[in-house]
Amino acid sequence: MRRSSTYLVALGSNRRHHRYGAPGGVVRAAMEELAAFGTVTARSPVIATPAMGAARRRFANAVLVLESERDPPALLAALKRTEREFGRRPGQRWGDRVLDLDIVLWSGGAWVSKILTIPHPGFARRRFVLAPACTVAPDWRTPPHGLTLAHHQARLT
Numbered sequence: 386m387r388r389s390s391t392y393l394v395a396l397g398s399n400r401r402h403h404r405y406g407a408p409g410g411v412v413r414a415a416m417e418e419l420a421a422f423g424t425v426t427a428r429s430p431v432i433a434t435p436a437m438g439a440a441r442r443r444f445a446n447a448v449l450v451l452e453s454e455r456d457p458p459a460l461l462a463a464l465k466r467t468e469r470e471f472g473r474r475p476g477q478r479w480g481d482r483v484l485d486l487d488i489v490l491w492s493g494g495a496w497v498s499k500i501l502t503i504p505h506p507g508f509a510r511r512r513f514v515l516a517p518a519c520t521v522a523p524d525w526r527t528p529p530h531g532l533t534l535a536h537h538q539a540r541l542t
Contacts, residue, residue, distance in 0.1 A: 391426075391492035392451045392460060393522060394419065395505070395514045397485040399442040402471060408445035409433075415471065415484055416449055422463050423453030429517030437513075442481055446513040448489065450521055457496045457503060461488060489514060495528045504528060509537045 396415050398408035405414040409431045416428055427450040434444045453460055464486040471484040489505045496503040504527050508514050515538040518525075523535040 427521035
């Protein structure tokens with residue numbers, strides 16, 4: 386039997402969905418869908434955040450903690466498939482999107498491959514990830530220095 390791992394997954398949306406409505410509804414629906422990949426043990430509140438980069442609309446962001454038997458590449462493939470099922474299309478970096486799903490952290494520590502880097506390279510500079518993450522996992526220690534998510538968030542202020 387494959388050993389279970391814990392993941393911190395970030396969710397974001399800034400476009401309406403024909404079934405789930407406004408971005409907050411999209412994020413909440415995606416949280417439900419991700420339970421198909423394991424056990425969701427914690428969900429942050431959905432927060433509204435300003436647009437970034439080329440995006441023109443405000444985002445709804447959240448994180449969840451997922452226990453899964455999938456290894457990081459398998460979980461990434463499942464997340465990308467879910468994005469497509471929600472209507473995500475390839476487009477401009479930082480542009481508007483129906484759904485964005487990212488693996489931020491993994492209980493196995495660091496993972497580096499051609500398709501995936503864990504911890505997510507930009508998480509420590511992203512208030513829209515750290516604020517909700519600190520509501521569900523403030524004491525999660527991050528490689529390589531062992532800082533907690535709460536420490537990373539404090540560094541942003």
